[in-house]
Amino acid sequence: MVRKIIGYSLLLLLSLPATVLAQADDAQKKYTAFDMRNNGKIYVVVTVVLIILIGLLLYVIRVDRKISKLENHN
Amino acid sequence: MRKTWWKIVCIILLIYTVVGGFLFSVPAREILHETIRNLYFHVCMWMAMMVLFTTSVIYAIRYLRSQNLKDDIYSVNFAKVGIVFGVLGYATGTVWASYTWTEYATSTQIFKEPKLLGAAIALLVYFAYLVLRGSITDVDKKAKVSAVYSIFAYIMLFPSIWILPRLLESLHPGKEGNPALNFNDLDGRLRIVFYPAIIGWTLLGVWITSLKIRLDLLKNKNILHG
Numbered sequence: 001m002v003r004k005i006i007g008y009s010l011l012l013l014l015s016l017p018a019t020v021l022a023q024a025d026d027a028q029k030k031y032t033a034f035d036m037r038n039n040g041k042i043y044v045v046v047t048v049v050l051i052i053l054i055g056l057l058l059y060v061i062r063v064d065r066k067i068s069k070l071e072n073h074n
Numbered sequence: 075m076r077k078t079w080w081k082i083v084c085i086i087l088l089i090y091t092v093v094g095g096f097l098f099s100v101p102a103r104e105i106l107h108e109t110i111r112n113l114y115f116h117v118c119m120w121m122a123m124m125v126l127f128t129t130s131v132i133y134a135i136r137y138l139r140s141q142n143l144k145d146d147i148y149s150v151n152f153a154k155v156g157i158v159f160g161v162l163g164y165a166t167g168t169v170w171a172s173y174t175w176t177e178y179a180t181s182t183q184i185f186k187e188p189k190l191l192g193a194a195i196a197l198l199v200y201f202a203y204l205v206l207r208g209s210i211t212d213v214d215k216k217a218k219v220s221a222v223y224s225i226f227a228y229i230m231l232f233p234s235i236w237i238l239p240r241l242l243e244s245l246h247p248g249k250e251g252n253p254a255l256n257f258n259d260l261d262g263r264l265r266i267v268f269y270p271a272i273i274g275w276t277l278l279g280v281w282i283t284s285l286k287i288r289l290d291l292l293k294n295k296n297i298l299h300g
Contacts, residue, residue, distance in 0.1 A: 042096060042097070043097075045096060046092065046093060046096045046097060049092050049096070050089065050092055050093070053088060053089065053092055054089070057085050057088070060278075060281060060282065060285070061081075063285055064081075064281075064285055067285055067288050067289055067292070070289075070292055071288065071292065074292065074295065
């Protein structure tokens with residue numbers, strides 16, 4: 001049940017438009033790496049950070065479960 | 075896992091923060107450039123710290139009224155995790171500053187930056203809280219002294235991170251008001267990630283705290299009553 005909820009919400013998040021449409025005016029081009037999101041392999045960084053984040057979150061969930069077990073034993 | 079829904083919310087918000095934080099468009103700013111995205115990470119550490127410290131002091135006051143050791147365990151764990159988030163906020167802030175402020179400020183200006191000094195003072199006051207706790211062996215005395223001290227420590231947050239840095243000349247953005255919640259200053263594109271990010275990181279802090287609390291409650295089961 002919980003896993004289903006997580007799965008569906010992930011799908012929902014990923015289907016969001018990757019960028020909120022914004023005018024690429026001159027300032028935008030000058031101060032932000034506008035092209036980076038297109039071809040600068042930024043998705044690799046996002047994936048790496050996501051792996052780390054999800055790994056840490058899974059770890060927290062594991063600890064949570066272990067403590068729950070301890071509580072139930074007592 | 076007890077009451078899972080807010081943990082799921084936490085996970086979803088954090089994943090949204092990372093995806094949106096890296097991929098959504100951000101407003102163009104001089105000097106900051108893409109580092110404006112640190113707003114979703116660095117600033118959220120401080121917001122989470124403030125929430126955790128506030129909860130900690132509420133439980134400290136509750137302890138003084140109830141003399142129930144349970145409240146002490148809540149209070150100290152919220153403070154401890156708050157300190158972790160404060161240290162993370164400080165560390166990320168130094169990295170961010172060293173790539174932005176150094177472009178136009180002298181090192182003297184950076185060393186006397188009130189926001190840095192204030193945050194350092196605030197954190198040191200909380201470090202002293204841990205030292206104080208560690209130095210008392212009697213459980214009830216430890217709880218009472220540290221509850222009183224934590225009220226002082228919390229009050230020290232007001233001048234050191236909320237008032238003084240906003241009165242003095244500062245390199246840190248947002249001294250003209252509340253840096254995080256200034257509605258005129260904050261672009262809509264930042265807000266749609268920033269507010270969920272604050273909630274997500276704060277929930278993560280609360281989650282970790284709740285684990286520590288439950289572990290401490292188990293450890294001290296024989297001396298807790300009720």
